[in-house]
Amino acid sequence: MNSTNTTNGTDTDRRGETQIAADPALPTLVITREFDAPPERVFRAYTDPDLVIQWLGPRRLTMRIDRYDARSGGSYRYVHRADDGTEYGFYGVFHEVRPNERIVQTCTFEDVPDGVSLETAAFEDLGGRTRLVATSLMESVEARDAMLASGAEGGVREGHERLDELLRGTRAADEHRRIARVFTDRVHGVPPGAWDNTAPCEGWVARDVVRHLVEWFPDLLRNGAGIELPKGPSVDDDPVAAWTVHNDAVQALLDDPATAQKMLSNPHIGEVPLDQAVDRFYTADVFMHIWDLARATGQDERLDPGKCAQLLEGMLPLDEVLRGSGQYGPRVEVPESADVQTRLLAFIGRTP
DSSP states (O other), X not given: OOOSOSSSSSOOOOTTSOEEEEOSSSSEEEEEEEESSOHHHHHHHHHOHHHHHHHSSOTTSXXXXXXXXXXTTOEEEEEEEOTTSOEXXXXXXXXXXXXXXXXXXXXXXXXXXXXXXXXXXXXXXXSSSEEEEEEEEOSXXXXXXXXXXXXXXXXXXXXXXXXXXXXXXXXXXXHHHHHHHHHHHHHHTOOTTGGXXXXXXXXXXXXXXXXXXXXXXXXXXXXXXXXXXXXXXXXXXXXXXXXXXXXXXXXXXXXXGGGGGOEEEETTTEEEEHHHHIIIIIIHHXXXXXXXXXXXXXXXXXXXXXXXXXXXXXXXXXXXXXXXXXXXXXXXXXXXXXXXXXXXXXXXXXXX
């Protein structure tokens, strides 16, 4: 090795790219990448075997995990398998597993049982993002360079690309879980006899807020992705049960690792990764309808200001398009000094 960086140039701080630096004098390899996810989600992807198996290693290899006890003192063994049947086994011990902060482990390639590397992964919180710094200490510079020459660098990069895809999927699942929990609280909080109270949307009563969510989204999934969600009882008969069955089904869809690999096709939005489509169109809709159900039934109307700001920022440039879709009423004028919730509600045609 005659360079401290296996990438082009010396820039090792580019976001969204995996940087791999090899010290010319020390048998170390330092891998750095930023992910658009908080440390707890990246850490979970490194320690939950159901997630590890989805991203670790190059795409051309399949993976089998024999054991993966990611705790201090635990051990692991996994096997990568090529299409021709060749298997590559790896094993090691977790010396320290500090949740959301640090993992220290050994790693041995079974074809070279005398070679042991000490690997440390540090998860740095960047305020909603994570900088991962993974350092491998090997027995010699020659061993390190031989590993790189074998194609390990490409495997690391491919693995990180797969991890990035996985994290985007888990982000959508976590965001839906967080927002749907609030809507569910409002559903369970509807007082007796209040389901027929007038709602802010013209011509709606409270139960129609639930009816809207449990009817339009299954149609979108069925027509755009060939996915059929389980159907609960009628909203007229039991709005709480109707919402519960629907909400559980959507969460299960987002929690399914296969969802991140699926696409949703629609003539109005084109072809979009399924998890992103759910996040952008459905979860955002659930969030805004929290206010409608709360207003109709006399419950807490407060919305998360951070989410309000995020949605408003994304919707403002699309004013004419959104208005032309017929999904939103005329924009209500409010003072520029109004809080972000008021401005969001006014933008979508509500009178706060």
